[in-house]
Amino acid sequence: MSEGSGFTSMAGARAEGDAPEIGVGMLGYAFMGKAHSHAMLNIAHMMYPPPAVPRLVGIAGRDEQAVAEAARRYGYSGYYTDWRAMLDNDDIQLFDNGGPNDTHAEPCIVAAEHGKHILCEKPLARTADEAQAMLEAVQKAGVKNLVAFNYRFVPAIRQIRKLVDSGLLGQIYHFRAVYLQEWVMAHYDLPMIWRLQKSAAGSGALGDLGAHIIDLGRYLVGEVKSVAGTTRTFIEERPQDDGTMGKVDVDDAFTALLEFDNGALGTVEASRFAAGRKNGLRLEINAEKASIVFNLERLNELEIFWVGDEPEEAQGFRNVLVSEPSHPWWENWWPQGHIIGWEHTFVHEITHLLDCIVNDSAVSPIGADFVDGYRNAVICDAILEAAASRRQVDCVYAA
Ligand SMILES: NC(=O)c1ccc[n+]([C@@H]2O[C@H](COP(=O)([O-])OP(=O)(O)OC[C@H]3O[C@@H](n4cnc5c(N)ncnc54)[C@H](O)[C@@H]3O)[C@@H](O)[C@H]2O)c1
Incomplete structure (x- = not known):
C-alpha cells in the first residue's frame, strides 16, 4: 500500500496470504474502540497488499456483559474485564488504547513493559509529566508507538x-x-x-x-x-x-x-x-x-x-x-x-x-x-x- 508519490516506506508487494498477522488487544469499546476496530477489519480488504493483517485477539472493558457484546459485535476472539490480564496474553503484539485520558498512562506503560507495540488515543496523557513517563517507557522497551492524531x-x-x-x-x-x-x-x-x-x-x-x-x-x-x-x-x-x-x-x-x-x-x-x-x-x-x-x-x-x-x-x-x-x-x-x-x-x-x-x-x-x-x-x-x-x-x- 502506498500513500502516493514521494513516499516509499510502505511494505512491498506481497499477497495477502503472505502478510504477517499482528494480534491486537483493545482497551475501550465505545466511540474510539468502535472506530479503530472498524478500521482494522478494513485493512486487508482495501489497503492491498497490507503490510500486516490485524487479528482481533481481545478487547477489555469493565462491564462483562457490555464488553462481551462488544467482542462479538466487533469480531474479537476474546474479552477481558481486566486490561492487565489482556496484556499478559502473548498472542497480542499491538495494544490499542481507546480508553478515557486517565486510562492512557498506566496501561500503556505496562504494555511497553510487556514488549507490546502501542497505539494510544489522543491526547497522549493528562499532563506533560504523565506523557513523559509514557515516552520513557516506550523508548526503554524499544516498541513502536503512535498517538492517534488521525x-x-x-x-x-x-x-x-x-x-x-x-x-x-x-x-x-x-x-x-x-x-x-x-x-x-x-x-x-x-x-x-x-x-x-x-x-x-x-x-x-x-x-x-x-x-x-x-x-x-x-x-x-x-x-x-x-x-x-x-x-x-x-x-x-x-x-x-x-x-x-x-x-x-x-x-x-x-x-x-x-x-x-x-x-x-x-x-x-x-x-x-x-x-x-x-x-x-x-x-x-x-x-x-x-x-x-x-x-x-x-x-x-x-x-x-x-x-x-x-x-x-x-x-x-x-x-x-x-x-x-x-x-x-x-x-x-x-x-x-x-x-x-x-x-x-x-x-x-x-x-x-x-x-x-x-x-x-x-x-x-x-x-x-x-x-x-x-x-x-x-x-x-x-x-x-x-x-x-x-x-x-x-x-x-x-x-
Ligand atoms: N482521534 C479522535 O478523533 C478521537 C475522537 C474521540 C475520542 N478520542 C479519544 O479517545 C479516547 C476515548 O474516547 P471515547 O470518545 O472513545 O470515549 P468513550 O467514553 O466513548 O469510551 C471510553 C471507553 O473506555 C472504557 N473505559 C473507561 N474506563 C475504563 C477502565 N478503567 N478500564 C477499561 N475500560 C474503561 C469505557 O467503558 C468505554 O468503552 C479519549 O482519549 C479521547 O480523547 C479521539
Whole structure:
C-alpha cells in the first residue's frame, strides 16, 4: 500500500496470504474502540497488499456483559474485564488504547513493559509529566508507538504537508485553526461526564479538540516556541449520577497564540460552545507563494490560492479535489472523485503503524509518535499556564 508519490516506506508487494498477522488487544469499546476496530477489519480488504493483517485477539472493558457484546459485535476472539490480564496474553503484539485520558498512562506503560507495540488515543496523557513517563517507557522497551492524531491521515492534510516539504509554498507566515463543537451547551442537558473532569480528562476543549489542531500546526508548520492563551468554563456545575451537582473543572473553550520556531505566527481556538458547529475543524495557512484552506466538513478538498498565478482580474482561491491516484493513500480506494470519509483516516493510520512494525520504520513524521504526543502535552500545559498567569509562556521540551 502506498500513500502516493514521494513516499516509499510502505511494505512491498506481497499477497495477502503472505502478510504477517499482528494480534491486537483493545482497551475501550465505545466511540474510539468502535472506530479503530472498524478500521482494522478494513485493512486487508482495501489497503492491498497490507503490510500486516490485524487479528482481533481481545478487547477489555469493565462491564462483562457490555464488553462481551462488544467482542462479538466487533469480531474479537476474546474479552477481558481486566486490561492487565489482556496484556499478559502473548498472542497480542499491538495494544490499542481507546480508553478515557486517565486510562492512557498506566496501561500503556505496562504494555511497553510487556514488549507490546502501542497505539494510544489522543491526547497522549493528562499532563506533560504523565506523557513523559509514557515516552520513557516506550523508548526503554524499544516498541513502536503512535498517538492517534488521525487528522494527519486525511489525504488532503498529508497533501498540504507534501506541498510544504516541496518548498512550493515558500516561507509560512500564518497558521490559523479552529476546532468547534456544540454538544455540551445548555440545550443538550448534559450531565457530568469524564470529559468535563480534570481528574479524568486533564483539560477540556483544549486536550480534546485543541490537541488535534496543535498537532496539525506542528505537523504542517513546525515546532512551537511559546504560547499565550485564555480559557473559559461557561457552565460550571453539572448533575451527577448521585443526584448532587459536580464542579466542571476543565475549560469549555480556549483561544491561544502560538509562536513557531521558524517565525510563523499561529492562532488556535477550540470550543464546545459553538452553536451549530458539530465537528468544525478548519485551518488556513498563509505562505509566501500560496494560501491553503482545509475544512473537515469537506475533507476531500483543499482551497488553494497561488500568488501571481492568474491575471489580476481573475484571481481567487481554486478548489482542488484530493482524490487522484497520485494523492496520498488514494490508490487503495476508489476511482477519482468517489470520495472517502472520516473513518478512513483510521484505516490509513493503523496501516501506517503496522507497516512501521513490520518494516521497523519510523512512525513520525507521517504519524505522530509519543515524542509528538509529549510535545503536544507540553504545549497544552503551557497554554493552561499562560491562561492562569495571563502571560506568554515558553515551551520547554525535555525530549
Ligand atoms: N482521534 C479522535 O478523533 C478521537 C475522537 C474521540 C475520542 N478520542 C479519544 O479517545 C479516547 C476515548 O474516547 P471515547 O470518545 O472513545 O470515549 P468513550 O467514553 O466513548 O469510551 C471510553 C471507553 O473506555 C472504557 N473505559 C473507561 N474506563 C475504563 C477502565 N478503567 N478500564 C477499561 N475500560 C474503561 C469505557 O467503558 C468505554 O468503552 C479519549 O482519549 C479521547 O480523547 C479521539
